Amino acid sequence: MHRTYAGPGGGRRGVGATAAGGANLPALRSHNTALVLDLLRTAGEPGISRLELAEGTGLTPQAVSKITARLRADALVTEAGRRASTGGKPRTVLRLVPGAGQAVGLHLDRDELRAVLCDLTGAVVAGRRAPLDLGSGAQAVVEGAAREVEALLSEGAAERSGPVPDGAPAAIAGAGRSVPVLGVGVALPGPLDHARGVLHRVTGFPEWDGFPLRDALVRRLGMPVVVDKDTNAAALGLALGEAVGGADTSFAYLHLGTGLGAGLVVGGAVHRGARTGAGEFGHQVVQLDGPPCECGDRGCIEALCLAAVARGDMAEAARVLGTGAANLAGLLDIDLVLLGGRTVAAHPDAFERGVGAVLDARARREGSTAAVPVRIAPGGARGVAEGAAQLLLAPLFGRAEA
């Protein structure tokens, strides 16, 4: 008895409305259901009571009761103990059932493929790694990726049924009815079209120009596929994670690895822009007529930052990165800056301190306003793949687009 909740590409602004924005009763229901699910997700292990859900959503307790009753009927939510009484009937604690759905996250890095299988809460159930050669042609890469996904799903199926006594068929064992897989999220660097799932360019591999990656994977795998930039996936994963405050937080994830890019989260949703072009942080010019950059311009922050890294001058690299972060923070009034990527991971303290110093200095100049906090993004190397899985999970919780 599975009903349909807001699926991928469902909602644009608030209510999971039609493309044009008109909202009807099913859309209203999806919206409120997603809101409740998001609070349940955020509450995590301890769980949350109906009345707390009502308070958190602004819905009446009765509406929450009806919504949670549907969710329980669909086995997405269970009752899990009760709170201590405050003089009356104790509140029943509800919890999201993590295993009620899964999604695959795929990270196609320059030379490596990472795949993770995540449950509804975003926790990793199984993971795989494989070498990746983008030069072997689009079809071969698609085929290889599809095989990894299939292998991951069978691992997951074994995992799902749990430690089974003797040779009982996996499909029958435990609570092991087949777990619905929502789809595959794919994250990769470079410019692309998130809405259509088409790559624009892959640096160094012109044969990929304009390749319709999503459609190819949908045909091969027969399940929903969403494609996005690696920085956006990482930012989405962070937005839904513990490092970031509430559901309405705005922050920037700055990724410094072989290149420099950013993922922007505004009001709790990833901001991609109409052409999935947002977050181009690396070619921000911070030195007019400065040293030439690969891109053809001069004084790009990426060129300056990477040059400093190459010299081993991490303090200067952090100062340059901090300048760009301060520019960004001033433009968007964000709440937080998170740093990630291989280079940052190699010198976390230097970057956290250096970037923070620039933001502190700016806040001090402006007067009363508190400085934008800077932290190292948790999650590490697997963060992008986990975020890619969230491309399918997030819509369930009303975190689709900006």
Added chain:
Amino acid sequence: MHRTYAGPGGGRRGVGATAAGGANLPALRSHNTALVLDLLRTAGEPGISRLELAEGTGLTPQAVSKITARLRADALVTEAGRRASTGGKPRTVLRLVPGAGQAVGLHLDRDELRAVLCDLTGAVVAGRRAPLDLGSGAQAVVEGAAREVEALLSEGAAERSGPVPDGAPAAIAGAGRSVPVLGVGVALPGPLDHARGVLHRVTGFPEWDGFPLRDALVRRLGMPVVVDKDTNAAALGLALGEAVGGADTSFAYLHLGTGLGAGLVVGGAVHRGARTGAGEFGHQVVQLDGPPCECGDRGCIEALCLAAVARGDMAEAARVLGTGAANLAGLLDIDLVLLGGRTVAAHPDAFERGVGAVLDARARREGSTAAVPVRIAPGGARGVAEGAAQLLLAPLFGRAEA
């Protein structure tokens, strides 16, 4: 028989939901009504038929019929002729009644106060100008502003009744039942808190620090007041105007006058950030360790740009401005850049060309993507005051916040 539509501060994300996000039937209704009103507003003089509204909103024709029936009962909408037949009953054309509501826009500039009275479509019905001395103390300025608003409203009342034959009482003449005034929007430079309507600082006048401008005006005038930065008001006015494409367009309004600031519109709504700090464009650093700026930092775009202007080197000023615009366009993937302010107005061609050249060059480097178009913002000196009035009008059309 006036019902309540989405008022100021009503909706945050899409549906005019509660603070927490939960949506109920009245919220759904407000949302759809606002959607219909926005299409009616956009259609303007020619008008729009019910079926076109249905197509535009995604609602069913019957739902549109019900909504427009309510709007007609409330005298916000009238039938205005019919379309040519295509072989059946011709479509009835509906039009927004401009005079069904008014709002006051107040622009407190450095040395001048501008006040405009706008109808529902944003058209100026009446306007006033007066000298302004921020040094005369907060109470005196509030009192002066309030007197201008009152004077404007009586002018408007005369205007409303139209050319009346002989000495008929204005309240009876024509369609002249009293026009509801939605409130006053106030725009002024400098950091402030849009949500609370409190000023943080007014450069050069420390006695204004932390002044609760909104509450003071509400007490004095007894009507709703919304306060915002001048650049945000200008951007809002442009977002609802003809210069900007659809309701979902994202653009930046760059204002170069005595200072340099920006108003950001993302997805059709003004982006202010949690602390109304967004749009600080002028102190973006584009020249590391460059010449010192008033703010205490070095290489700020404002310092470089204004220095070039002072030298009379408009080409260089435009190039610097264009660099900042390109940085911004890359970060947010916006659709359009609009330029305004006294300095731009004095040399429109030089700035439009110069900024455009930088954006074109970047687009060419990136390959296929078309360059972000650059235009001079229409509206001129009165644009900010008109945008301030839109602070009250926009919520009616679902254009509250981001």
Added chain:
DNA sequence: ACCACTTTCGCAACGCTGTTGCCAAAGTGC
């Protein structure tokens, strides 16, 4: 042990939303 009280939460009736089925109105074109 019992009772009064508090608090949670589901059932039932309700108002209001957009939706669907149907039909009158108002045109065109043969």
Added chain:
DNA sequence: GCACTTTGGCAACAGCGTTGCGAAAGTGGT
């Protein structure tokens, strides 16, 4: 003048959150 097309209102309907009320499940005093 008739057949056809298209618009748009009326009426019945399903489904949303809301309200009123009562059962369930505790605490705390007697």
